[in-house]
Amino acid sequence: MHAAEEIKTFLQKTKGRRGVRIPDYFPDLNLFYASARHHMSRREESGLTDQEGFRLRKMGKTDFFARKRLVIQDKNNTPKYRMVVRFSDRDICCQIAYAMAEGDMIVCAAYLHELPKYGVTMGLTNYAAAYSTGLLLAHRLLNKFGLDKVHEGQVEVTGDDFNVESINGQPGAFTGYLDAGRDRTTTGNRVFGALKGAVGGGLPIPHSAKRFPGYDPESKEFNAEVHCKHIMGVKVSEYMSFLLEEDEDELPVGGGRGCTENSTVSTALWNTVKYKIIKISLYSFVAKCKSFHFQSGRQTVTSFKSRLKTFLFDSAYS
Structure with missing residues (x-):
């Protein structure tokens, strides 16, 4: 008789009886435990578990395995700040948040749709745009707490790995941790572009160069030049020039003409955007x-x- 059928028969025979012991029907108690484990595993495989999942997990919005480790406090009543990066089809949202019982509290935020105010009007979902959004978030946050003069960040964009260091006798840097949500943290993901922008802006977020574009897992070497091309939009410019010469039918519908017209000035364009973000702040004109x-x-x-x-x-x- 199958293990599940044995348990079913036992429950039917002992229904409503008092004082019935498991060993009376199963002389070998280990056999009963093995049968019970097998029965529960079959229920889990078929989805017949009694515990209900979290609503946001069933909606595919939150990874609670990662969130549990991101919100736990290292010290009592000391919030752990997270750099939350979320992508949609037409926008990028970068926020600095911390968790409370009633929900997440947002300290500062920067959005992709703000970049046209700084001079860029196209290519607003690529790696360079993600970098600029993270850079805007970092400078806006440091300016809010008066740390922009202490931790200036990376002045020149080189693509190299950069870390913010504390200065003796000065307030410490604003530390946060990356919250990528449900995005796949693969090498070259735009999430790490926003992370690189925030670190370059002066936020010491723990990270590794293994997920930046330009890292070779076989040789375990990081090429900063490749990463710099992604930051400055050179890779997009080269690809658009290639499509213009080889196959114009593959150009993006609607936006292909504008991209190809500005492909040669991509580096100068993004340099101007980054300069305006660094030198011009929304809250610095009191x-x-x-x-x-x-x-x-x-x-x-x-x-x-x-x-x-x-x-x-x-x-x-x-």
């Missing part, structure tokens, strides 16, 4: 705002904040 007052009775607080942001951006480029 001196220019002394004459900018809230008009009581004429506008709401929301419209005032919107008008103030527009004023700051106009002041930055004037």
